[in-house]
Amino acid sequence: MPDTANRDWGNQTPSEELVARVAEGDDYAFQILVNRHQTSVLNLIYRFMGDRSKSEDLAQETFLQAWRAAKSFQHKSKFTTWLYRICVNLCLNEIKSARRKKWLQFFQNAPGSRHPEAETQLDESPNPEDLLLARERSQQIANALQTLPENQRIALILKRYDGLSYEEISRVLGCSASAVESLLVRAKRTLQKKLEIFLKKSAGF
Amino acid sequence: MKCQTIEKKLSAYQDGELSVLEKEQVERHLAGCHSCLEQHVRLKQTWHILGDLTEIRPTPGFYKRVSHKIGLTPEKGLLGSCWRNWGWGALPSPVFASVILAIGMLCGAYIGNSFIKTQPFHNVAAYPEEGFLSSLKVFDPVPPGSLADNYERLLSYNEGHIR
Numbered sequence: 358m359p360d361t362a363n364r365d366w367g368n369q370t371p372s373e374e375l376v377a378r379v380a381e382g383d384d385y386a387f388q389i390l391v392n393r394h395q396t397s398v399l400n401l402i403y404r405f406m407g408d409r410s411k412s413e414d415l416a417q418e419t420f421l422q423a424w425r426a427a428k429s430f431q432h433k434s435k436f437t438t439w440l441y442r443i444c445v446n447l448c449l450n451e452i453k454s455a456r457r458k459k460w461l462q463f464f465q466n467a468p469g470s471r472h473p474e475a476e477t478q479l480d481e482s483p484n485p486e487d488l489l490l491a492r493e494r495s496q497q498i499a500n501a502l503q504t505l506p507e508n509q510r511i512a513l514i515l516k517r518y519d520g521l522s523y524e525e526i527s528r529v530l531g532c533s534a535s536a537v538e539s540l541l542v543r544a545k546r547t548l549q550k551k552l553e554i555f556l557k558k559s560a561g562f
Numbered sequence: 563m564k565c566q567t568i569e570k571k572l573s574a575y576q577d578g579e580l581s582v583l584e585k586e587q588v589e590r591h592l593a594g595c596h597s598c599l600e601q602h603v604r605l606k607q608t609w610h611i612l613g614d615l616t617e618i619r620p621t622p623g624f625y626k627r628v629s630h631k632i633g634l635t636p637e638k639g640l641l642g643s644c645w646r647n648w649g650w651g652a653l654p655s656p657v658f659a660s661v662i663l664a665i666g667m668l669c670g671a672y673i674g675n676s677f678i679k680t681q682p683f684h685n686v687a688a689y690p691e692e693g694f695l696s697s698l699k700v701f702d703p704v705p706p707g708s709l710a711d712n713y714e715r716l717l718s719y720n721e722g723h724i725r
């Protein structure tokens with residue numbers, strides 16, 4: 358672990374190098390990694406799951422697993438791809454267990470869970486009307502995303518919000534780059550239909 | 563290339579994932595096909611609209627919570643550390659809650675009994691046990707000091723048969 362005088366080194370150090378330190382038990386390197394990637398991991402989960410309350414727990418779990426699995430990180434691969442893969446697997450497991458719970462609820466005739474998008478936090482905006490419109494728009498986008506099948510949704514989120522290449526997405530999902538291409542074609546087609554109201558407003562066709 | 567093929571290629575074209583040759587083919591087609599150009603514009607706008615999805619921020623202390631889970635930093639707060647240091651962490655919370663509830667009921671009954679004694683119709687002989695023991699009567703079918711007990715005693719008082 359570096360001494361306190363040289364702690365600035367971490368901020369310029371690539372994540373791939375930091376994770377090697379984490380594997381040796383360097384908690385300072387881990388702290389830099391968490392601070393660097395927490396927002397992107399949190400938002401990946403939030404966009405995929407559509408549930409603010411679960412997102413933070415899952416994001417914490419992602420980093421917890423990253424800490425434990427740091428030794429298994431292969432330094433040829435990109436850190437974010439590796440981290441997102443952990444994250445996506447956790448989300449898929451969560452969805453599976455939620456589905457099981459839903460079935461149980463169905464048989465017990467229990468009321469459904471509250472709508473996930475209700476807790477969306479927005480950046481402060483001076484105009485309440487704008488804020489309301491932005492919130493409504495954001496919610497409609499979130500709803501549209503939730504209609505996509507899981508693999509299409511992940512592919513789209515990783516492309517749109519995290520800027521991953523097809524090759525990188527294929528590594529996260531464990532499929533070929535051409536499969537990613539067709540996932541994205543279908544996802545975009547569906548979203549275009551779902552978000553048509555906004556298209557007409559802004560395009561003037 | 564046919565319009566159908568171009569439409570499929572538009573997504574990868576916009577994502578910058580086509581080869582130089584494919585890119586040229588798409589661009590040549592778009593220059594001469596209004597329908598595909600329109601689809602190209604719509605798709606681009608959909609992509610742009612997706613940017614309006616709100617970004618959320620982690621709550622303060624995110625790293626601290628992660629490091630607590632891993633065990634890198636000790637849990638803070640006097641109560642939390644005392645609780646674990648005294649080895650009470652293993653005590654199931656329902657047990658603890660029941661003990662607190664029982665103590666509360668006994669204390670309540672003890673205080674209640676001392677109030678009853680000030681009432682004019684109260685017969686001290688009915689409650690010979692003093693202090694803590696008499697508070698155990700809270701578990702009687704008609705506990706002393708309860709509404710039912712007072713009602714019963716009020717009735718017998720009125721009838722001139724003070725217990």
Ligand SMILES: [Zn+2]
Pocket residue numbers: 564565566568591595596597598599
């Ligand atoms: Zn065409």
